[in-house]
Amino acid sequence: MHGFKFYEKATRTFRDRSLLSKILIIGTVSGGGLVALSDSGTFQNINGGSxxxxxxxxxxxxxxxxxxxxxxxxxxxxxxxxxxxxxxxxxxxxxxxxxxxxxxxxxxxxxxxxxxxxxxxxxxxxxxxxxxxxxxxxxxxxxxxxxxxxxxxxxxxxxxxxxxxxxxxxxxxNTFNTPGVVENAHFLKEVEDAQRIRRTVIDCFERASLPSLTDEERKRILHFVVVGGGPTGVEFAAELHDFVVEDLPKLYPTVKDFAKITLLEAGDNILSMFDKRITAFAENKFKRDGIDLKMGSMVVKVSDKEISTKDRITGQLSSIPYGMVVWSTGIGTxxxxxxxxxxxxxxxxxxxxxxxxxxxxxxxxxxxxxxCATINQRRVVEDVSAIFSKADKNNTGKLNLKDFQEVVEDICERYPQVELYLKKKQMKTIDALLKNAVGDPKMEAMELDIEKFTNALSEVDSQMKFLPATAQVAAQEGAYLADCFNRFEHCEKYPEGPLRFRGTGRHRFHPFRYKHFGQFAPLGGEQAATQLPGDWVSIGHSSQWLWYSVYARFSPLCSKQVSWRTRYLVVNDWGRRFIFGRDSSRI
Amino acid sequence: MHGFKFYEKATRTFRDRSLLSKILIIGTVSGGGLVALSDSGTFQNINGGSxxxxxxxxxxxxxxxxxxxxxxxxxxxxxxxxxxxxxxxxxxxxxxxxxxxxxxxxxxxxxxxxxxxxxxxxxxxxxxxxxxxxxxxxxxxxxxxxxxxxxxxxxxxxxxxxxxxxxxxxxxxNTFNTPGVVENAHFLKEVEDAQRIRRTVIDCFERASLPSLTDEERKRILHFVVVGGGPTGVEFAAELHDFVVEDLPKLYPTVKDFAKITLLEAGDNILSMFDKRITAFAENKFKRDGIDLKMGSMVVKVSDKEISTKDRITGQLSSIPYGMVVWSTGIGTxxxxxxxxxxxxxxxxxxxxxxxxxxxxxxxxxxxxxxCATINQRRVVEDVSAIFSKADKNNTGKLNLKDFQEVVEDICERYPQVELYLKKKQMKTIDALLKNAVGDPKMEAMELDIEKFTNALSEVDSQMKFLPATAQVAAQEGAYLADCFNRFEHCEKYPEGPLRFRGTGRHRFHPFRYKHFGQFAPLGGEQAATQLPGDWVSIGHSSQWLWYSVYARFSPLCSKQVSWRTRYLVVNDWGRRFIFGRDSSRI
The missing domain is CATH 3.50.50.100 (FAD/NAD(P)-binding domain)
Structure with missing residues (x-):
């Protein structure tokens, strides 16, 4: 056997080293570079039965x-x-x-x-x-x-x-039972969906390049329709526009002018859950980019080559020929x-x-x-007598301020709508609410009967909110539940939750409380919109960089969810796209 | 809008730069790293009609x-x-x-x-x-x-x-019309085939992990059968073994002991086109690895759960339950x-x-x-009279050495089997061949008639060889043909090929001649076998490194075929696998 001394040595070195050394070697060989550590973890047999x-x-x-x-x-x-x-x-x-x-x-x-x-x-x-x-x-x-x-x-x-x-x-x-959607439209919920869409876009361009078609047919095939102006639909339209504008014209010069993107939204605005400034910016950007925005368009039917819409206001029906439809109008059970x-x-x-x-x-x-689930918040109005009697320890039928102050924290924790209501009314504490109800006596002497107490709290339920169906909410719920499971026995002995107003003792755990960290909407062309808590809005290129770095590094949204491996791969992909552009192979 | 001065500046810098600067920027940002240049090329409109x-x-x-x-x-x-x-x-x-x-x-x-x-x-x-x-x-x-x-x-x-x-x-x-192969076996010719095999392997492990199965069923599902001991089959079996031994046991601890790989080969050896040392090494390595090698096994039928074989010598039929079959027995039209x-x-x-x-x-x-094609070499025996008369310029019915020497180069170029025959007989020039035919006269005075000439060349056609159906041959043929097309007009005027023995003038181009650069067979476990021209054989870890570097850098086999982008991505993949292992997601 002929020897390759260097290779053999290098191989031996590689085989004998631990993971960390391997990374260092690779780092050295590659002259540094984007290298991340994988989470290390030892394997444990889960098969044994004790x-x-x-x-x-x-x-x-x-x-x-x-x-x-x-x-x-x-x-x-x-x-x-x-x-x-x-x-x-x-x-x-x-x-x-x-x-x-x-x-x-x-x-x-x-x-x-x-x-x-x-x-x-x-x-x-x-x-x-x-x-x-x-x-x-x-x-x-x-x-x-x-x-x-x-x-x-x-x-x-x-x-x-x-x-x-x-x-x-x-x-x-959710197709809202619109005929033809399941058969003809693409969804964007699973990884396979995204892969299928990628292949279809390339397919459309390849098909439009064939010699046997009329220009009318080419126009149809290269008409991409996105249904739904929520964050997913908007981001997809933006990404598709980048692909169609940045990468594909060079490869499909003969048909590039036929390509068109239309976004159909049944409401009056896209990104309606975001701040108005973001909505306006996104709409303007899309118009500049030549993405056709059709507001108030409700889809009534999708056939294999046409999508039929109805104008929400005028009721007018119209049909649009298309090559690909992506359906992104929300979720169903x-x-x-x-x-x-x-x-x-x-x-x-x-x-x-x-x-x-x-x-x-x-x-x-x-x-x-x-x-798949939603938290059905307990209404205060249903529990108001239970709350009253719990607070009224001596069964006097009256609550004084001291009685009340003992349970106020529990009320706010058990019924988060109370706090939201106070915030809305710009009251600092619940005392002010009660004060309003009894008509401004001296606080110290204040006493409420059940009727006045009910009146005082009668409107707080209007502030009940359903959590949005987002990844952030789901991830926090999962972490919350795991934390409860981790401390089950401890909390069994030392319950940490609020008072059980309709029972005895305290709840074992604090109820789940969602913490909103903000929301991103990438808008294509290296631009993005960010809305953080406290009305903090950022739009443009800076936001895109924020998105890159938040994702890659220090995001409280996803730091626990995303492994170093995934982060490394995604950053790597961004770099690759930046240097080589996107790949148009239909695989 | 809130400002992120740094990000905005960076973004602007990015947008304003050329490709090369972008690479430099990325290189700097990532602290160096594995970065390659993409082939640059300007786009030209191919649509215009002049x-x-x-x-x-x-x-x-x-x-x-x-x-x-x-x-x-x-x-x-x-x-x-x-x-x-x-x-x-x-x-x-x-x-x-x-x-x-x-x-x-x-x-x-x-x-x-x-x-x-x-x-x-x-x-x-x-x-x-x-x-x-x-x-x-x-x-x-x-x-x-x-x-x-x-x-x-x-x-x-x-x-x-x-x-x-x-x-x-x-x-x-090529299924050799074996029943059930198309329906039940996987091939390994296209990218989609490889992706499907990857998903199926994971599927088999996931399926075997379900609680409702018997151990017998688990054994069947995790039995991977490779049919065909050529380079593709052997390399696949080796790669599968690495996957099944290195990555999957940690993830599927409960079923790992059921996994088994069998390689069926109708002949007596695997890698029969390689040197015997390589064949022996590969067979021993596979046996050590626990891959079951079954030589002389011809597959007669593949059902959905069983593969039936017949022993080539004893004729004995047997059935093997399997979970996945990969069919790699050669090619058909x-x-x-x-x-x-x-x-x-x-x-x-x-x-x-x-x-x-x-x-x-x-x-x-x-x-x-x-x-899809093969070169049908012209037999000398068919053209021998044409060759004779071409060489016998004066129509004397006799060839002397001088006449002959004028056409000998053309003969060797037009009929490469002549050269191969001489090499086999250890003769240096064609003169020796003729000398043998006439029975050792003085060279200078040697004269041959058509009969002796035919006798002399009668056996050379035994050395005709068909080229193997490999990527190397195909790539060289493509490059050869393009070269002919590039110089078509020039060679029309100044033909460079050998004499047309059956016509007049010279052939326009040199005939295609294959240049063998050697062959690799990765054997798994970071080992490979290499056979280079001149009986040069290398086996083991060093060869694997040779394979890595040949592929990544200076291969004459693929240097023109493979873009910098592809090279960068593959080297990147190797690094990623090395650090993070292989991904077992079923997508």
Whole structure:
């Protein structure tokens, strides 16, 4: 054998080193560079069966999205036997999905295998790649089957028992039963959707380049329609515009002038959940870019080549020929959740309701979080007599200020709408509210009966808010729930929550409280809009850089959710795109 | 708007710079790093129509594999109007396909969009994403249709006229009509095949992890069978073994012991085209690794769960349950080529035959190269009288040494088997061959008649060789043909080829001659085997490093074929795999 002394030495060095040394070597070989550390973690066998196991509580987690993964990542207590069931064996960083549709970021860079996450925990966690199609809360069982995407033919079915069930299955795209949407439109919820859209865009350009077509046909095929002006739709339209303007004209010079993007929005504005300045900026930018914005357009039908709309005001119907439609109008409930809701008496609800501790109403051992559920806040008006009698310790039928001050913190924690109401009315404390109700006596001598107390609180429920169905909310819910699970025994002994107004003692945990860190909307052309809490708005190139750096480094939104591996890959992708442009291979 | 002075400045700097500066900036920001330059190239509009165009010859290239792409990359003469037709709008660096099956390298890293390549040429090149389903050599037309993978529904059909046709459509996997192969086995010829195999491997592990299966079932699902012990099959088995041993046990601890790889080979050895030392090393390594090698096993049937084999010697039939079969037993002819062969009277051939200038026999304006064609070398025995009379200028019926020496170079060029025969017989020049034939007279006085001349050359045809169907051959053929096209007019005036023995004058070009640069066979575990010309063999870790560096830098095999972008991405992938391991997400 002929020798390559240098190579052999280098190889030996490589094989003998630890991970850290490998990184250093690679760093040196590559002359420095963008190199990140992977989370290190030792593997622990989760297969062994000890006697202690029998006592462990079986926790089944349904779903590996933001909520489920966040729960898994934050769970530390080893006294649970955790099983995760999901048709996807990975977590996907969904805010970057629109970037995947044009190759700014690769699909594989935004996913993290769930088994990697589990492995690093060194806990008893098992994963089953399957879809839960039925929840049986009475028998404490879920029924699952493998998904159709399997190459192995046939569907495998099985059931799992649980002691505690965590439902975090997310939502599906909402078509509002519009005919033809499922058959003809693309959604943008899963990684596969983004990959399919990317292939379709290239397909449209390739197809339009064929010699046998008329220019009319070319125009149709290169007409991209986005339905829905929310953050996903807007970001996708912006990314698509960048792709179509920056990369494709060079490659498809003969057809580039036929390409057009239209955004249909049923409301009056795009990005209506953002500050008006952002909405205006985005609309102007889109108009300058030549993206056709059609407000007040409700889609009534999608055929294979045409999309039919109805003007919300004039009622006028019109048809637009298209090559690709991306449907992004919000979320709907999955069939398995609808079925579960029927079983537990929530048939008339739009979405699965939980209490403030994320427990499905009526079931102490079923939690629901993320997009598949919503927190059904308790109304003050329903509990007002319970609150009164709890505060009125001596049963005098009157509350004085001292009585009240003892429970005020608990009220504010249990009913967050009280605080929001005060804020809205620009009152500093609840005292002012009561003062208003009794008509300004001296505070010290103030006394309220139940009637006045009810009056004082009668309007606070108007400030109840539903949390938006965002990744941020889901991730915080998952982390919150894991934290409760981690401290279950401790809090059993030393409950830390507010007073149980309708029962005795205190709640075991603080109720879930969402902390809003702000919202990004990338608008294409290296520009983005940011809205942070406190009316802090930033728009333009600086925001895009903020987005890059927030994502890559110090984001409180995602720091726990995103591994170093994913970060490295995404930053790498951005660099690659910057140097080489986006790839137009149809794979 | 709140200001981020730093970000804004940085953004402005980015937007205002050229590509090179961008790379420098990224390099600086990332502290150096693995950064490569992309080929720069200015875009030229290929759409305009000038009067001169009418005179341009229409060249249609079918296929974007090694042969077609190599032709395109090397074509410089702007007097052709080139149209490329292929169902794949990219070139794929196929030697890395086995690495894609387990994520050592990403699919997108080994492809290069054909339109990028064309754009950089600044030539009149057009691409049509379609499949040619019929060649009509009489009307000089090809018929095409779009492929089924389109999201746009319906098939578009069109025809193209050509003045010159270049057939470089490659081959398809050869199933030898074994029942069930197409339905149940995976091939490894296209990028999509590799991606599908990757998903299937993960699928098998996920499926085996489900609770409802018996251990027998688990064993079946995790049994991976590779059919064919050629370089592709061996490399795939090795890569799969690395994946199954290095990455998956940590993630699938409960089922890891069920996994098994079997390699079935109908012959007596794997890698039979390599040196015996390499074959022995590979077989030993596979045995140590626990890969089950079954020699002399011919597959007779593949059902959905079992593969049936017959022992070549004993004739014994047996059935093996499997989870995934990868079929890699060689190549067959595509239907469109078979049909074309029937039209041009080559129906009884196995593969499309061309002459030594890559022209399809009988058609001066159709060339065929790569795996879809083979060079049908002219036999000396057929031309011996023509050679004799050409050499015998004075028609004396006798050849003396001087006559002969005038044509000897042409003979050796036109009939390369002569040189191979001399080498085999350890003769230095053709004189020795003739000397043998006439029975050792004095060289100077030697004279041969036609009979003796025929005797002398009677055995040389035994040394005719068919070229292997490899990427190296295809790439060299493409480059050769482009070179001929580039110098067509010059060589028309000043022909550079050998004498036309059966005609007058000289051939326009030198015939195609293959130059073998050696062969690699990665064997897994950072080991590889290399066989270079001149019996130079290297096996082991050093070879793997040779493979890395040959690929990444200075390979004469692929230096022209592979762009800096692809190189950067692949090296990047290797680094990523090295640090983070392979990704097991099923996408």
């Amino acid at each position: 006697a202690q196991e029998c006592k462990k509580k079986k926790v089944v987690v349904l779903g590996t999205g933001w909520a489920g993964t966040s729960f898994l990542k934050n769970l530390k207590d080893k006294s649970y036997e955790v099983q995760v069931v999901s048709p996807r064996n990975y977590f996907a960083f969904t805010p970057l999905l629109p970037s995947v549709t044009n190759g700014t970021v690769e699909a594989r860079s935004i996913v993290e295998p769930i088994r990697n996450i589990m492995m690093k925990k060194g806990m008893e966690v098992q994963f089953k790649e399957a879809e839960c199609y039925k929840i049986d809360p009475d028998k404490q069982k879920i029924h699952c089957r493998t998904t159709g995407s399997s190459n192995l033919g046939g569907k495998e079915e099985f059931a799992l028992d649980y002691d505690i069930l965590i439902v975090a299955m997310g939502a599906r795209a 999955r069939p398995v959740i609808t079925d579960f809701m029927k079983q537990i008496g929530q048939a008339n609800r739009r979405v699965l309701a939980t209490d403030e501790w994320l427990r499905v109403e009526g079931y102490n051992n079923i939690y629901a979080l993320g997009d | 009067a001169q165009e009418c005179k341009k010859k229409k060249v249609v290239v079918l296929g974007t594999g090694w042969a077609g792409t190599s032709f395109l990359k090397n074509l410089k003469d702007k007097s052709y109007e080139v149209q490329v037709v292929s169902p794949r709008n990219y070139f794929a660096f196929t030697p890395l396909l086995p690495s894609v099956t387990n994520g050592t390298v990403e699919a997108r890293s080994i492809v290069e969009p054909i339109r990028n390549i064309m754009m950089k040429k600044g030539m009149e090149v057009q691409f049509k994403e379609a499949e040619c389903y019929k060649i009509d050599p009489d009307k000089q037309k090809i018929h095409c249709r779009t492929t089924g993978s389109s999201n746009l529904g319906g098939k578009e059909e069109f025809a193209l006229d050509y003045d010159i046709l270049i057939v470089a459509m490659g081959a398809r996997a 595509r239907p469109v080529i078979t049909d074309f062969m029937k039209q041009i009277g080559q129906a009884n051939r196995r593969v499309l035959a061309t002459d030594e200038w890559l022209r399809v026999e009988g058609y001066n304006n159709i060339y065929a190269l790569g795996d």
